[in-house]
Amino acid sequence: MLLDDVADASARVAATRSRLAKRAVLVDVLRRAAADGPDDVAIVSRYLGGELRQRRTGLGWRSLTGMPLPADAPSLTVGEVDAAFAHMAGLSGSGSSTARLEAARALFAAATEREQHLLRGLVSGELRQGALDALLLDAVAEAAGVPADVVRRAAMLAGETEAVAVAALGASSPSAARTALDAFTLTVGRPVRPMLAQSAPDVPTAVAQLAGTGDAPAVPVVVDTKLDGIRIQVHRDGDEVRVYTRSLDDVTARVPEIVAAVRALPAHTLVLDGEALALDAEGRPRPFQETASRSATRDADLAASATLTPFFFDVLHVDGHDLLDAPLRERLAVLDRVAAPHVVQRVVTSDPAVAAGHFRSVVAAGQEGVVVKAADAPYEAGRRGAAWVKVKPRHTLDLVVLAVERGSGRRAGTLSNIHLGARDPAGGFVMLGKTFKGMTDEMLAWQTRRFRELEVADDGWTVTLRPEQVVEIAFDGLQRSTRYPGGLALRFARVLRYRDDKSAAEADTIDTVRALVAPT
Numbered sequence: 001m002l003l004d005d006v007a008d009a010s011a012r013v014a015a016t017r018s019r020l021a022k023r024a025v026l027v028d029v030l031r032r033a034a035a036d037g038p039d040d041v042a043i044v045s046r047y048l049g050g051e052l053r054q055r056r057t058g059l060g061w062r063s064l065t066g067m068p069l070p071a072d073a074p075s076l077t078v079g080e081v082d083a084a085f086a087h088m089a090g091l092s093g094s095g096s097s098t099a100r101l102e103a104a105r106a107l108f109a110a111a112t113e114r115e116q117h118l119l120r121g122l123v124s125g126e127l128r129q130g131a132l133d134a135l136l137l138d139a140v141a142e143a144a145g146v147p148a149d150v151v152r153r154a155a156m157l158a159g160e161t162e163a164v165a166v167a168a169l170g171a172s173s174p175s176a177a178r179t180a181l182d183a184f185t186l187t188v189g190r191p192v193r194p195m196l197a198q199s200a201p202d203v204p205t206a207v208a209q210l211a212g213t214g215d216a217p218a219v220p221v222v223v224d225t226k227l228d229g230i231r232i233q234v235h236r237d238g239d240e241v242r243v244y245t246r247s248l249d250d251v252t253a254r255v256p257e258i259v260a261a262v263r264a265l266p267a268h269t270l271v272l273d274g275e276a277l278a279l280d281a282e283g284r285p286r287p288f289q290e291t292a293s294r295s296a297t298r299d300a301d302l303a304a305s306a307t308l309t310p311f312f313f314d315v316l317h318v319d320g321h322d323l324l325d326a327p328l329r330e331r332l333a334v335l336d337r338v339a340a341p342h343v344v345q346r347v348v349t350s351d352p353a354v355a356a357g358h359f360r361s362v363v364a365a366g367q368e369g370v371v372v373k374a375a376d377a378p379y380e381a382g383r384r385g386a387a388w389v390k391v392k393p394r395h396t397l398d399l400v401v402l403a404v405e406r407g408s409g410r411r412a413g414t415l416s417n418i419h420l421g422a423r424d425p426a427g428g429f430v431m432l433g434k435t436f437k438g439m440t441d442e443m444l445a446w447q448t449r450r451f452r453e454l455e456v457a458d459d460g461w462t463v464t465l466r467p468e469q470v471v472e473i474a475f476d477g478l479q480r481s482t483r484y485p486g487g488l489a490l491r492f493a494r495v496l497r498y499r500d501d502k503s504a505a506e507a508d509t510i511d512t513v514r515a516l517v518a519p520t
């Protein structure tokens with residue numbers, strides 16, 4: 001397949017707001033890629049999702065300025081483009097950056113204007129979007145003639161889209177595609193995308209959503225303590241233990257204490273879902289920053305300074321039995337048996353008052369809130385379904401840093417005041433305000449370095465960034481604003497922490513923010 005076909009599809013997807021129209025474009029291009037063979041499906045599904053197949057090419061955003069003028073007519077195949085990036089990624093040693101730049105120039109010289117636009121987006125990561133991935137999976141399902149939930153489930157278990165697209169579109173018939181997709185099962189040692197939660201403003205609302213209201217007898221729900229640490233998914237096969245983060249990165253080498261704790265549990269094979277936390281001598285959680293900086297750094301000194309304790313709230317597999325489809329009630333019974341010293345505290349009740357009492361006591365003990373869960377629900381990998389509902393005592397949003405201003409006075413020399421954007425589901429970001437509050441000196445130093453890496457332009461005062469860094473913001477409310485494009489501004493926004501475990505595609509959307517505005 002020609003790169004031009006993908007560039008054309010990508011431009012048409014970006015040009016329409018209609019999900020149906022976007023999906024139709026993707027179905028068409030995926031079908032044509034399938035006719036050209038599995039290698040093309042692999043590459044095209046990656047490119048449509050906004051990613052290269054190479055994790056790192058060594059090419060920076062800046063190196064793409066000053067590329068040659070575009071070619072007049074398309075000639076590049078996707079296979080040639082993938083091979084060119086594989087070559088660039090493989091270069092190392094002295095002279096490699098010059099060689100890489102030459103290879104990039106040759107590639108760009110052979111690309112038309114819209115192909116160059118696609119290549120830039122792929123290299124910079126700007127085309128990557130969570131919403132696009134979901135759409136792509138639906139398009140794979142339609143192109144292969146199988147139900148969308150079968151494809152989604154396979155992708156969650158595979159932890160990626162490419163292999164699933166190849167399996168589904170490489171099959172000779174819809175029933176063969178289904179068989180190929182059913183072969184993606186939970187494998188110990190291969191992380192699955194974690195189940196996510198919706199939010200509710202308070203505990204009675206969350207309980208009512210799950211336990212039901214009215215005359216029917218209320219069903220008991222699980223009210224789990226919400227710990228404010230780092231999501232971990234731990235896989236154990238005998239003595240081999242691997243620890244993954246929310247974004248499925250392998251952090252095993254950095255958390256030997258978690259490995260040791262899980263090795264001591266009474267099971268041979270295990271997949272556990274939970275949270276890692278730094279505790280003080282009294283067993284109270286230490287501030288999140290300590291847990292986060294510990295996991296974000298490879299620094300051995302820091303590694304010694306805070307010990308992480310794992311707490312588990314779910315189990316997906318034990319000794320040859322997959323539990324994904326078992327109701328939570330059963331999974332928790334297994335969890336209590338195999339992970340007893342490390343289980344998150346919970347109450348099971350249908351009484352909103354009891355649930356609210358648990359919420360108050362855990363918040364008083366320094367925890368973040370609760371997650372109310374349907375006791376009969378399966379584990380829905382990768383889904384923000386209705387079966388888990390979180391409740392926290394304060395308003396927070398995960399926003400993306402769009403730009404940053406130079407600090408002055410005590411903050412001279414730093415990059416300080418950050419511009420905050422919510423994700424627009426149709427593409428791009430909507431600015432909601434700025435803040436320089438809540439940052440510790442360490443955070444300031446960290447962000448000053450980090451934002452230089454993301455710099456796109458610098459007018460001497462404001463540095464415009466690639467929209468990649470997610471930040472968790474607390475705020476007191478929203479006000480109408482004529483200054484910002486969404487017509488809304490945050491009141492008293494302050495930084496709680498930087499979220500390295502979330503990509504910009506997972507940031508809160510402007511629709512979520514609008515839903516917080518009380519109807520007038």
Ligand SMILES: Nc1ncnc2c1ncn2[C@@H]1O[C@H](COP(=O)(O)OP(=O)(O)OP(=O)(O)O)[C@@H](O)[C@H]1O
Nearest residue numbers: 195196197224225226227230231275313344371390
């Ligand atoms: N007992 C628990 N059950 C489920 N999730 C928990 C629990 N304790 C802490 N968590 C954390 O809460 C998160 C659930 O909220 P959500 O799925 O919205 O993820 P998130 O966007 O990372 O949320 P947040 O920023 O509120 O932690 C999980 O990702 C997990 O890290």
